[in-house]
Amino acid sequence: MENNNRKAWLYLLPAGIFLAVFMIYPLIDVFIYSIEEGFNFASQTSQGTGLFNFSYILHDPYFLQAVRNTALCVVITVPISTGLSLLIAFGLSSIKPLRNLFQTIYFLPYVTNTLAVGLVFMILFKKTAYTDGMVNLLLQAFGSPTVDFIDGPYWAKMMVLCIYVIWIVMPFKILILTSALASVDQNYYNAAKVDGTRGWRIFWRITLPMISPTVFYLIITGFIGAFKEYSDAVALFGTDLNAAKMNTIVGYIYDMLYGNGGGYPSYASAAAILLFFIILTITVINLLVSRRHVYY
């Protein structure tokens, strides 16, 4: 037994070393950076330790803007994308003809490059000297005033970002939900049918509880993904997100490290630590809620 234990540790060692060097050490390092005040990257010296970095970023309007943007994005995109995916997956599993075709179409955004999708959104939404963008043309057709979605009012930009995020995360969710729906034993539906159960009742009382583990998995990963939102905002609004007032927390961290010459690893680390705790809290809440509603 003792011998076996030693062997087990030996086998785990390669993975352990990699984890230690590339995960655990940097994590500790980030934490140390975040409490070192006035850290100078070039000389590797600091003026002391404390919580000044946290205080600084919490008073930084750019950070607060980033937090607000991220939170809005999370609150809007996660429920809508999950709900829509559920609807589409349910629809897909109820039809027989053309199911594969639709499945492929819905999956396309997943295999498309973010920046390419950004270009498509530009064509849809951006106002240029030559055209107002397709969405604006549509709006005009209905007689409503045009809006500059990319360089215009905040709500318009936020809307475009949310649509973009929802659109890009849905394929994966649809894929997972379709397979979850397919794995529900047909006998449950037969039993419900013999008992004369109506469609909605079947969905709420049988289908949804049966796939609840998958739904909660998607909600939790959806939250985490949305909190780490960055590249989509860049694809839409360019790299100077602060100027566009569309920065996100991850974008803020990146800017602190590299943007405009960068060189503020302490602030970046403090922001990263804050983001970590926000995600941790939300995930714990999610898990607590799911424990009450998931039956497996």
Place this chain on the structure above:
Amino acid sequence: MKVTIENLTKKFPGRGRKDPETIAVNDFDFEIPSGELVGLLGPSGCGKSTTLLMICGLLQPTEGRILFDEEDVTNVPPEERGVGLVFQNYALYPHMTVEENIMFPLGNLRGKDKLSKEEMRSRARQAASLVQIDTLLDRRPKELSGGQQQRVAIARALVKMPRVLLMDEPLSNLDARLRLQTRVEIRRIQRETGITTIFVTHDQEEAMSISDTIVVMEAGVVQQIGRPQDVYDDPHNLFVAKFLGTPPINVFEGSLKDGKILIGDSEVFEIKDLAPDPAAHLYEGPDAGRTAKQAEESAGAALRRDGVKKGPGRLAKDAGSIPVWVGIRPEGFFLDEEGPLVCSLKGVEVMGRDVTVVSTHPAFQGETIRTIIDAQSGVDTTKSEVRYRVRPGKIFVFAKDSGERLYGAGE
């Protein structure tokens, strides 16, 4: 509720041009009297589950009609037929408690049938106490044993007071002991409720033990319908004879000549005693206790049914020797030093009440001949051979090509 099935046929289309369509059920005709327990019996793939699903309404027949009493329900959707279905894997909703599971069908009722929560609860409790699970109402299916889950499934099927109860392999997921217990239980519940019940099984013992009537099916075709004992004593063809009975019937390659049944060159039986064997009730076989009168009745019924077609008269006239299959029930042998059937002895299995003698014979179809002999008669295990005489009524002759029975059951 009387259930009538007329010319029921189900064809499944083939997959593509080269794959022919499958005829799962072929021209099934049957009338189930009200309040009976009927077992659909057959090997897997014989169409018995398809038949059940058509009666239930989950499958639409290709041809034919299904009637409940006089009402044609062929095109009625399952929920309006008033059937209860117990699934092979029970299909209990894992996220609901036992009580919620049993109440679920009641929650579907609408309009004038709508029940209050209290009524639903009391109906569920009633159904639960019928199957004796009243103490488990707050558990989830995962926390129940297989047998308990089975009962919940039956309670859920019974709670809406169905006109017909259908069960798909109700016992196949239970272990051997529980199976015995549960089949008695199913019989009791069926008797208590008086609901016409149809169940599907591939286990002949299960079907024989609890059914009022069994329907033996193979390859979508009904082979024989009758009371379990009658079907056993009077199988219409080789398939039915082989399918019923444990140990199974012993089949030999033999021939029929001048009213005599030959296995190899030895003459094992002479077809002369048309009257039922008066000694049929005397031996201590598995169906001991069956009176001579009953035996006479069933033999008489067989004669009336088969009439001239299979009468021994026709056989007697056949001068030449016809090759046939000879089937002898395991309990149809008795030891006789001078017996015509000489088998080489392989061993003896003691079962207590009786012994199973394992032997071989060159004309035998299969591995070993298994015969059941009264424990008292004693087999000399030092010998290398065992000689048998055959009991009348336990030997059957089947046509080589069609498997149809030519002689047997006291004809």
